[in-house]
Each structure stands twice: as structure tokens, then as C-alpha cells.
Amino acid sequence: MLTLAQAQTILATALSYAEKSGFKPLTIAVLDARGAQKVFAAQDGTSLKRGEIALGKAHGSIAMGLGSRALHKMAQERPYFIEAATHAVGGSLVPVPGGVLIRDTNNMLLGAVGVSGDTSDNDEAAAVAGITAAGLRADTGA
Numbered sequence: 078m079l080t081l082a083q084a085q086t087i088l089a090t091a092l093s094y095a096e097k098s099g100f101k102p103l104t105i106a107v108l109d110a111r112g113a114q115k116v117f118a119a120q121d122g123t124s125l126k127r128g129e130i131a132l133g134k135a136h137g138s139i140a141m142g143l144g145s146r147a148l149h150k151m152a153q154e155r156p157y158f159i160e161a162a163t164h165a166v167g168g169s170l171v172p173v174p175g176g177v178l179i180r181d182t183n184n185m186l187l188g189a190v191g192v193s194g195d196t197s198d199n200d201e202a203a204a205v206a207g208i209t210a211a212g213l214r215a216d217t218g219a
Contacts, residue, residue: 144218
């Protein structure tokens with residue numbers, strides 16, 4: 078189970094990492110394995126729909142059981158499948174890097190982090206930094 082304390086560590090560290098790296102303002106969503114929100118934050122200066130994008134990255138990863146980097150590759154190779162899957166999950170699937178599964182040391186799925194606001198690679202790096210700081214394993218789908 079992903080605890081609130083772990084989710085808060087992920088959020089705080091991802092924000093700190095982004096600030097130290099000079100990233101644009103981020104929106105970060107941390108979901109548990111059921112897809113329920115544990116924590117959510119939008120930095121000052123984020124654009125209007127960044128929250129929905131962050132949630133779509135995290136929710137899509139949970140729904141498909143894959144980090145969004147794998148979903149991105151799948152979208153390039155099988156766009157009709159990703160389009161259908163996006164529809165099947167109610168539109169909340171954003172197939173670009175920045176949606177990272179959270180796993181424990183036994184590889185059990187605990188949840189996902191979705192980050193949006195900078196480049197997809199930077200979004201993913203912030204998520205990985207947060208997950209690692211919580212003592213958990215980040216699964217980007219690479």
C-alpha cells in the first residue's frame with residue numbers, strides 16, 4: 078500500500094528536484110494502485126489544463142499497467158489501439174513520458190505519479206526522483 082507519507086515525500090522531492098533543475102512550473106498527481114488521488118499539487122504559473130494532463134499520465138499508467146514511456150512507444154507503433162484504450166478508460170490516458178508506476182522492492186504495484194509542465198523527459202525525471210526518495214522503485218516503461 079502506498080502511504081500518505083510516501084506520497085507526500087514523492088511530491089515534495091519531485092518539486093524540489095524540478096526547482097533545482099530549473100524546470101518550468103509543474104503539476105504533480107500521485108495515485109494509489111486503485112487510481113485514487115493521494116496527493117496533488119500545481120505550482121504557481123502552471124497552465125490551465127496541466128492538472129488533467131498529469132492525472133492522465135498517472136491514470137493511464139495505472140489503467141494499462143505500464144509506465145507512460147511504454148505507452149508512448151505503443152502509440153507510435155499502434156495508434157489505433159491507444160486511441161481505443163484512451164476511450165475505454167474515459168479519456169484519462171496521456172501516452173507520453175511523465176507517467177511513472179510506483180513499485181515496492183518486491184515489484185508490487187503501489188500506484189503512479191503523473192507530472193506535467195516541462196518537457197516529457199523532465200516531467201519523468203522529476204517523478205523518478207520523488208519515487209526514489211520515498212525508497213520505492215520507479216517504473217517508467219522504458
